[in-house]
Amino acid sequence: MGVFTYESEIVTAIPPAKMFKACILDGDTLIPKIVPQVFKSVEYLEGNGEPGSIRKVTFAQGSQFKYMKQKVEAIDKENFVYIYNVVEGDALMTKLEKITYETKLEASPDWGSVCRTTSKYYTIGDFELKEDGVKAGKDKALGIFKAIEAYILIPMCLWGDNKCRKVMGVFTYESQVVTAIPPAKMFKACVLDGDNLIPKILPQAFKSIEYIEGNGEPGSIKKVTFGEGSQFKYMKQKVEAVDKENFVYIYSVIEGDAFMNKLEKITYETKLEASPGGGSLCKTSSKYYTVGEFELKEEGIKAGKEKALGMFKAIEAYLLANPDAY
Structure with a gap:
């Protein structure tokens, strides 16, 4: 018998306590909810999550494997450490005695x-x-990790209630994010097929996306209906430009209850560029066109950015979990 050890690390904007609660303490309930295309169910056969507990993970239909059993070895809620073993399942292929995972x-x-x-x-x-x-x-x-991260980031409301600074006319905000997904694949998933994919992987945030005018070309108008429990009901977007060769997409939010009669429109320009590691650098410019003397809140801009980041990471998570998609 041999033992092969692999180590990895990933950085997230979510604080340790919040991420540990979502991934570990509530993970058995949360994970099948946000990635139902991967996991059908997680149920305890012995115990209830304490060390020594055994749970059965059933994979979704169409998965390469059917199930696995995991044994909880240790859980340290104060230092955010979790250890478990995969002790049974067709994924072991009679070639592995067990797999041990330690997360901190x-x-x-x-x-x-x-x-x-x-x-x-x-x-x-x-x-x-x-x-x-x-x-x-x-x-x-x-x-899976990025899907949980996206789930936590998504529910941020669009407008905050904290102190603000006075802005009149046009407020421009720029941001960028790196992903391991190549530009062509990310552009197809986010933009070209985003209207189908996003409600599928984020049903708690988006109920539907449908075209009212056109079919995706410049000038098209689509209606986005938010999921139940959302702070807002809907918004309408107008496609301004689509450049499939250079991976550029521009659209404006022109209507919706989130505007509260305070914004004329919000224009988003997204450009995907190849990064040295084979992934992408996604650059986004957001322009908020205010009405009258409306005071645009910095917290609102930050929350909007986090919501967009959550969507982006949810798509990234889907592509990583489904490498043959797109």
């Missing part, structure tokens, strides 16, 4: 977290563990 969340300087994971594969006999198999497992775990 630590605070990062920017109030977010660094998630460090150690994975140990205990092989049977002379079985040689392939790098491709380990990479696929890491990509799947990363996709």
Whole structure:
């Protein structure tokens, strides 16, 4: 029997306590809810989450595997450490005795977290563990992590209630985010097929997206209906430009109850550029056109940015969990 150890880490904007609660303490309920295309159910066969508990994870229809059983080894709520073993399941393929995962969340300087994971594969006999198999497992775990991150970021409301500074006319905000997904694939998922994909992977945030005029070309108008429980009901967007070769998309939000008669429109310009590692750099420019002497709140801008980031990461998570999509 051999033991192969792999380590990885990922940075998130979510604080350790909040991420630990979502991933670990509430993960059995939350994960099947936000990635139903991957997990059908998680249920305890023995115990209720304490060390020694055994749970059965049933994968969704169409998955490569049917189920796995996990045994909780340790949980440290104060230091945000969680250890469990995969002890049974068709994913072990009679070639692995078990897989042990140890996850630790630590605070990062920017109030977010660094998630460090150690994975140990205990092989049977002379079985040689392939790098491709380990990479696929890491990509799947990363996709789930980013889906949870996106779920936490998405519910941020569009407008805050804290102190503001007076802005008249046009307020411009720029941001950028890096992803491991290549530009062409990300553009197709986010923009070209986004109207179908986004309500599918974020049903709690978006109920439907439908074209009222046109079919996606410049000048088209679509209605976005938010999910139940959302602060707002709907918005209408007008497509300004689509450049499929250079991965540029521009649209304006021209109507919706989120405007509260205080904004004429919001224009978003998104451009995806190739990054050195084979992924993408997504650059976004947002322009808020205010009405009269409306005071645009900085907290509102921040919340809107976090909501957009949550959507982006949800799509990224879906693509990582479904590498053959698009």
